[in-house]
Amino acid sequence: MSNIHMNKEHHWYCPKCKGTSVSFELEPHTRFHDCPTLMLNSVPMVPLGTKANLIVNYRQDYLGKDLAVTDDHGRVVMSITIERENGFDCTVYCPTAVMDSKSFNA
Amino acid sequence: MAFTTSKVFGAFIGNKMDGTITIDLDGSDAFMFALYGNTITPNENASAANSAYNADQWVTGGEKTSGADWPAKGKQITSPDITIGTNFVMWDDNGSNLASGAAATLTDVFGGLTFDDTAAAPVADQGVCFNYLGGANSVAAGTFNVIFNTNGILRFTF
Numbered sequence: 001m002s003n004i005h006m007n008k009e010h011h012w013y014c015p016k017c018k019g020t021s022v023s024f025e026l027e028p029h030t031r032f033h034d035c036p037t038l039m040l041n042s043v044p045m046v047p048l049g050t051k052a053n054l055i056v057n058y059r060q061d062y063l064g065k066d067l068a069v070t071d072d073h074g075r076v077v078m079s080i081t082i083e084r085e086n087g088f089d090c091t092v093y094c095p096t097a098v099m100d101s102k103s104f105n106a
Numbered sequence: 107m108a109f110t111t112s113k114v115f116g117a118f119i120g121n122k123m124d125g126t127i128t129i130d131l132d133g134s135d136a137f138m139f140a141l142y143g144n145t146i147t148p149n150e151n152a153s154a155a156n157s158a159y160n161a162d163q164w165v166t167g168g169e170k171t172s173g174a175d176w177p178a179k180g181k182q183i184t185s186p187d188i189t190i191g192t193n194f195v196m197w198d199d200n201g202s203n204l205a206s207g208a209a210a211t212l213t214d215v216f217g218g219l220t221f222d223d224t225a226a227a228p229v230a231d232q233g234v235c236f237n238y239l240g241g242a243n244s245v246a247a248g249t250f251n252v253i254f255n256t257n258g259i260l261r262f263t264f
Contacts, residue, residue, distance in 0.1 A: 028208050030249055042203075042253050060241030066112045067257040068240065078240035087247030094218065096257040097112035097235040099119075101264040 012045035015054040015082070021045060030089070039072035044091045046082055053083040066095035109142060109216040113150035114235040114260050115157040126228050127154075131197055132188045135224040137234065139204055139252065140180035141170040144216040148236045157233030159221045164233065170215045175207030176250060179223065183259070196258035197234075204252040212250055214242040220259060235260045 010023045010031065017037035023029065035043035038056065046052040059068065059076035069077045082089040121127040129135055138159070146163040149156070156162035159179060171178050185200035206212075217238040221231045237259065243250075 028205075028249075030205060030251055032253075044251065057241070057243070061110060061238075063240075064111050066238065067255055067261065069255065076240065079243045082248070084248065088245060089248035089250070090212075090243050090245040091251040091253060092215070092239050092243050094237050094239060094252050094254045094259070095112050096255040097114050097237055097260040098257075099114045099260065099262050101262075 011048035013048050014043065014045050015052045016043070019045075020048065030091070032091075040069065040077060042091075042093075044080060044082055044089065046084070046089075051085055055081040055083065057081060063095075065098045065100075067098060068095040069093040108144050109146055109148060109236075109238055111148075112217075112235070112237040113148065114262075115154075115233045116151055117154040117157050118232060118234050121154055121228060121232070127222075127225055127232060128227075129222050129225050129232070129234075131234075132186050135186075135222050137183040137186055137220055138180045138223045138231075139183055139218045139220050140164075140178075141176065141212065141215045141218050142168050143170055143214050144242070148217070148219075150236075152233075154232050155229045157221075158229045159219060159223075159231035159233070161229075161231075164219050164221075170212050172206065172210040172212050172245075172250075175210035176212060180204075180218065181206070181252075182223070183220070189258070193264055195262045197260050198256075198258040199254050203254060206245070206250040208249055209247055210250050211246050211248075213244045215239065215244065215250070216242060218252070 012031040187200040
């Protein structure tokens, strides 16, 4: 007897570039894509049909030696907020903690 | 004082080098990423005991949680991995990022503590590093995703 996997089909779009995508996962998840409009990787998408607004939030503080995501203008992207009618989502881009040999915890 | 930067705990490095701790960074140990607000002042020079979850700066009073969607102790880093490259060693999550449940409400999240939820000595839940997110981040009745930088959660350069 063969096993039949009935994965649910999810349709997504990007409020910024209007790109679309399809995923097939059973668990709740967020679809990400490389957004050509924002020139950023791992930008969250929203379920097709959802009214949403995408806001890019830039770092509010000195970067120091942390390694972080930047846009094509060199601005450090802190997070992306997806505003929906009944709430909002947040995707944070966690910077790297760097330790170098020249100065303990650079 | 505030959460303003990302650092690796010196106690973690020292304890790893002298054998006090037997943390396996890309093996069987479970590592958690817990969220915090801006009322704390993380210190990379803290002792092992004070780097641990629910100790010193990392007590639960400063932690950000949202029921089962983002519980106390945070979310587990599911695919921790070590990469040894030219003039660097990197510890990352191998591309598997973190996500809350779909109905999380978290206000003013400023950073996270990564700690070992498996090893019991020299202290349980010893901190590995802390990462500053760059400012206040919030979610309301939604999903909070954490995408780790492609340069790793932490990185040694030499």
